[in-house]
Amino acid sequence: MSEVRVRFAPSPTGYLHIGGVRTALYSWLWARQTGGTFILRIEDTDQDRSTAESIHIVLESMRWLGLDWDEGPEIGGGRGPYFQSERLDLYADYADRLLASGHAYRCYATKQEIADARDAFHKTSAKGGFRFQSPWRDRTDRPKDRDAHVIRFRAPHEGTTGWDDEVKGLIEVPNDTQQDFILLRPNGMPLYNFGCVIDDLTMEVTLAARGDDHIINTAPQILLYQALGAEPPKFAHMPMVLAPNGEKLSKRHAAVGVLEYRNMGYLPDAVLNYLARLGWSHGDQEIFTRQELIEKFSWDHVGSTAGRYDSKKFVYVQEEHLRMLPDAEIARLTVPFLAEIGVVVGADDPVLLAAVPYVKPRSATLADVADGVRYFFGEVEFEQKGKRKFLVPENAPHLVQLAELIEGIEPFEKEKLDEVVKGWLEANELPMKKVAQPARVAMTGRTRSPGLFEVMEVLGKDRTIARLRAAAELAAAATTH
Ligand code: GLU
Numbered sequence: 001m002s003e004v005r006v007r008f009a010p011s012p013t014g015y016l017h018i019g020g021v022r023t024a025l026y027s028w029l030w031a032r033q034t035g036g037t038f039i040l041r042i043e044d045t046d047q048d049r050s051t052a053e054s055i056h057i058v059l060e061s062m063r064w065l066g067l068d069w070d071e072g073p074e075i076g077g078g079r080g081p082y083f084q085s086e087r088l089d090l091y092a093d094y095a096d097r098l099l100a101s102g103h104a105y106r107c108y109a110t111k112q113e114i115a116d117a118r119d120a121f122h123k124t125s126a127k128g129g130f131r132f133q134s135p136w137r138d139r140t141d142r143p144k145d146r147d148a149h150v151i152r153f154r155a156p157h158e159g160t161t162g163w164d165d166e167v168k169g170l171i172e173v174p175n176d177t178q179q180d181f182i183l184l185r186p187n188g189m190p191l192y193n194f195g196c197v198i199d200d201l202t203m204e205v206t207l208a209a210r211g212d213d214h215i216i217n218t219a220p221q222i223l224l225y226q227a228l229g230a231e232p233p234k235f236a237h238m239p240m241v242l243a244p245n246g247e248k249l250s251k252r253h254a255a256v257g258v259l260e261y262r263n264m265g266y267l268p269d270a271v272l273n274y275l276a277r278l279g280w281s282h283g284d285q286e287i288f289t290r291q292e293l294i295e296k297f298s299w300d301h302v303g304s305t306a307g308r309y310d311s312k313k314f315v316y317v318q319e320e321h322l323r324m325l326p327d328a329e330i331a332r333l334t335v336p337f338l339a340e341i342g343v344v345v346g347a348d349d350p351v352l353l354a355a356v357p358y359v360k361p362r363s364a365t366l367a368d369v370a371d372g373v374r375y376f377f378g379e380v381e382f383e384q385k386g387k388r389k390f391l392v393p394e395n396a397p398h399l400v401q402l403a404e405l406i407e408g409i410e411p412f413e414k415e416k417l418d419e420v421v422k423g424w425l426e427a428n429e430l431p432m433k434k435v436a437q438p439a440r441v442a443m444t445g446r447t448r449s450p451g452l453f454e455v456m457e458v459l460g461k462d463r464t465i466a467r468l469r470a471a472a473e474l475a476a477a478a479t480t481h
Helices: 018-034 052-065 088-100 111-123 192-202 212-227 258-264 268-277 290-296 311-324 327-340 350-362 366-376 384-390 393-407 414-427 432-444 452-459 461-477
Strands: 005-008 037-040 104-107 150-153 160-165 169-174 182-184 207-211 234-238
Touching: 005 018, 005 207, 018 037, 018 052, 018 207, 018 234, 018 258, 018 268, 018 290, 052 258, 052 268, 088 104, 088 150, 088 182, 088 192, 150 212, 160 212, 160 234, 169 212, 182 192, 192 212, 207 212, 212 234, 258 268, 268 290, 268 311, 311 350, 327 350, 327 366, 350 366, 350 452, 384 432, 393 414, 393 432, 393 461, 414 432, 414 452, 432 452, 432 461, 452 461
Parallel strands: 005 037, 207 234
Antiparallel strands: 104 150, 150 182, 160 169
16 A cells, blocks of 8 residues: 555634544544554635634644644645645646646636526526536637636536545546536636645645535546546545534534534543544444554444434543543643633642542533532632521531531541541431531532542541531521521
8 A cells, every 4th residue: 555645624714613523533543543644734715714813723623632734734744835825836837737738728708797697597497507608618719808717627528437435435427517617716716626636636645535515526626637647546525424403513503613622621532532433433332542543443434324413422422531531630631621710720739639539520521620629729609509408507516516526537538537427427316418418518519529528538627627617607697498
């Protein structure tokens, strides 16, 4: 097999859609598995959408996911530049070659002429979509009154064009369905099919993977390769990611921008795992590390039918990946999420490190971890419902007694706390629930948290006592309804 060269060629739109990421992922996995090259190319010919900001979002998304590129923006490579807007000379050069060989021609038709032809077409009962038949296909002269023109491909009308798709199998398209599509606009900007072919050709791409919304473009692209006397790459067309209701997944159904998942506290490996499985399988395995994906990925097992987005399953995959991380790493990754909610601590903060193991099993995302450890820092913020229910006068004495009891407990560890406190409850014939919930609310402000003794251990003796006493005062002063 010749060296694998694959590419991801997003058009910046302001966010990187997770469906696009799945395509990028498969190519990246293929490159990493085979020791090939993964190219990132920015298709920025739509100048309105390709702002610096939207390009930045693409690069930032790829970096966050850890889908590193071997050639592309910022690092360059031997077949650059990697922004289409910087390759206009190359497109002009190839357009000249096609003009010279008769595979392309200059079309001087005006917008008005094309609109008139379209109107005339729609007035007839002809079937199918309108295809402009340029009078300039067969003319050799030039108009005297204008120079502005596009360059069109002289599409063949006979025969068929086909390819053996890595995902969809054999596809064939009759050439008489092709039109003389535009290669270059008057301003020198290539249209997608032309830019894509020249780039894939000159970047020596061996396999072009993309969404199956591009299947319609593949026959025209193959015709271009043939016109240039070049071998087309292989193609792999991925089914779209669908919403649970079967529509194409969009913002209306779920978060679709990669960075939204970062901001929600998902882990890149979890996002990649979930997306990999959405359309590819390896037996019934659900959870894969990045390394396992690299080892096990194969085009043979990419399904040809669309996967449906399932937010519950995504959360499950995320939880599993969180469990796999060492606690210190979770602490480090949680720091920015804590800062977001106003808790400024370092990754080596002892309270954070002590709390993570207890909060981790109750969390799915890093944002959950941050929220789950929040009350270990600063003041307790009481949830009103829990406060009203449990910090009531009749519970105040128990909180005071508990504070007094634990004063003498050494070492201040959950096993010891468990033993002593339970012994005290028994001796005083107090049911656990009478004391546990008020104490939980006292220490955390909430009715749900890790185990009582785990919370005490993380808070440490002084803060535990202070919180129990402060809550006892609140409870004593509360008016019952
Ligand atoms: N810029 C195109 C897109 O984002 C690339 C398609 C392709 O990979 O050929 O859909």
